[in-house]
Amino acid sequence: MTRSKLRAVALVGLGMLFGAGLSGYVQSAIAQPGAVAQAPRPAPADYSRYRKLDMFARALTILENHYVRPVDSEKLIYGAIAGLVAELDPHSEFLPPREARLLREDIEGSFGGVGMVVVLRQETEPQARYVLEVREVVAKGPAERAGVAVGDLIPSIEGKPISHFFDLRRAIMAMRGQPGTKVSFVLERPAPKVDGKPGKPSVRTVVVTREYIDSPAVTSRVLGEGLGYVRLRDFSETSGREVSDALATLRDQSRDGLGGVVLDLRDNGGGLLDQAIAVVDLFVNEGPIVRTRGRRGELLDEARAVPGQAWSKLPLVVLVNKSSASASEIVAGALQDHRRALIVGERTYGKGSVQAPFELGDGSLLKLTIALYYTPNDRLIQASGIQPDVLAGADFRPYKDSQPELEPERAQPRHLKPEDFGYPAGALQDDSEAVRAAGEDAQLRVAVQHLRGMVRVPSRGGRRR
Known part of the structure; x- marks a missing residue:
């Protein structure tokens, strides 16, 4: 498998930049599938697509000739196509030329x-x-x-x-x-x-x-005591390289070397899938990173780590919140499944679907959901999100929702429900035996969560054997 097959854009929008790339409010991903999914069932014998198209042409002609005022035929056709995809899911959509140009600008990041x-x-x-x-x-x-x-x-x-x-x-x-x-x-x-x-x-x-x-996707700073902080705003075209460069800079700036890093993916709505893979690959030496499955769970693509990464033993904590979506969830889920990082924060948005762009010839785009993302352990991200190892809200109280106004993917009326085909969805809440035993003692619950995280992630990094 080549990574070009998995190149994808998780265009999102829990917050959008007026001139700095993408962040926040989850909207979509663009991918080029590496294989064709199972063919749909044949239509009934008496079905005729051309008969339906003739009906549409008749309706358009009636509007053009009899509506009380002159109509713009192009706008009517655009509206009809938009209505087609509006019956599907929240991330399949039609983009007329101007909006399609906005999407391309977001991908390019400038x-x-x-x-x-x-x-x-x-x-x-x-x-x-x-x-x-x-x-x-x-x-x-x-x-x-x-x-x-x-x-x-x-x-x-x-x-x-x-x-x-x-x-x-x-x-x-x-x-x-x-x-x-x-x-x-x-x-x-x-x-x-x-x-x-x-x-x-x-x-x-x-x-x-x-x-x-042209804002950088990555910012970083030394925290002291050999610890560093890296914030990844979005997954644009150079994010993997920028994260690698930031880690090298932190190592050079730390007096006693770099002993551990916090990777902040909060409010990161996604971006290019190949850059999400590149970021995971910095910290993981072997095994799968993400799988893409189509109809009935059929495997379309799998990205795997490349051995010999310089940061594969670096202790790592990943911060996520409700606005962490799509490519961010792929990174958090992969590092969690590999027991490579402690995930801290809130349950993520749950945007785990893949959209492919189809050019329509006049600058417009049809963006269509074609597949779903799965973590290395075949956990379905869609509508489930990534549950952190340690649940932490917006302040020092046991838990406070950072964005109560934000409804997650699973709250969207037309969201793709997790038909897992034997592959499990992510945990809906931290309901492990040890956490349940802590009862209503909030401090004990947090302590148990931290302890479970320490057991899951060895102190020197690397996958637990």
Whole structure:
């Protein structure tokens, strides 16, 4: 098997960058399958695809000739194709040329934007509305120079409320554009609470000039005591190499050498599958990394580790949260199955499906779900996610949901339910015998989880024999 067969894009969107790549809100993966899945059952003898197409052509002609106002035939056809895939699952979709271009820009990781990561949020107080919440500001980008800060809210873009854009992608399209052009948006900065009540926010209109944003996928820093921290924002075209370079830099910067690393995959919505494989391969010396299975669980592809990696014995902890999706879940699941890392955080999003892009000839794309991802132990990621070894919420309380507004994949009305065909889905919760024995003692439960993690992952790294 060659890795080119498994090259895939997990385009996601729990937070999208206005000029820095992809992060957050899970949306999709693009793959090129290495084999053809089992053929579907033949249609009934009296079925005629061409008869149905004739019906569509008749309906289109009636609309063109009799609707009260002139219609745009291209928009009608685009809408019809979008309706076809809307009956499938949340990640199969039709992208007209402009939206398809946005997807390609996200894959390449460099485009005209303002340089911030946002998520879509619905508010009910003091009034019902949709806003964009700034989760990250790209260093030295236009947004940072304009004074945008994490936690700021954007209620409107170019004079239009966020609800006007229907979804996050359309809001992103309004913010992106040719470098050198300007975009304006209203920025709200929440005020501190007074006597438990929210203060009046400061509101101003910000005008920024779009630039090419080419933010690095990886950031790192020395924590001290021989420990390092690496954050992986998304899986773009050079992420594997950037992680490797970051580890080498941390080793050189650490006085006593690099004794262990925290790999932060929180809010990482995915990216290129081959880069997820490359990241796992840095830490695993042998065995499978990820499997792709099609209809009825048929194996389409399997990626395997290449021996001789420099970091295969480095002690490793991986941080995940609800926004860790797709390629992030592949990495966390592979390292967990190989007992190569301790997984800490929250149960991940559960986006384990593979989408293939089909060009339609005019710049538009049909993105269609063709397969599902499985971990090395054949655990199904789809709608199940990865359960961490140690459950940790957003603060020091025993557990606090980091993003209560975010519904996971399994909550989506049309999500692909885990038909595992004999391959188990991931654990729905940490319900092991030892954890159950801890009862309602939250501190004991956390202690047991840590102890189980220490038993699962040897102190010097490597797979347990």
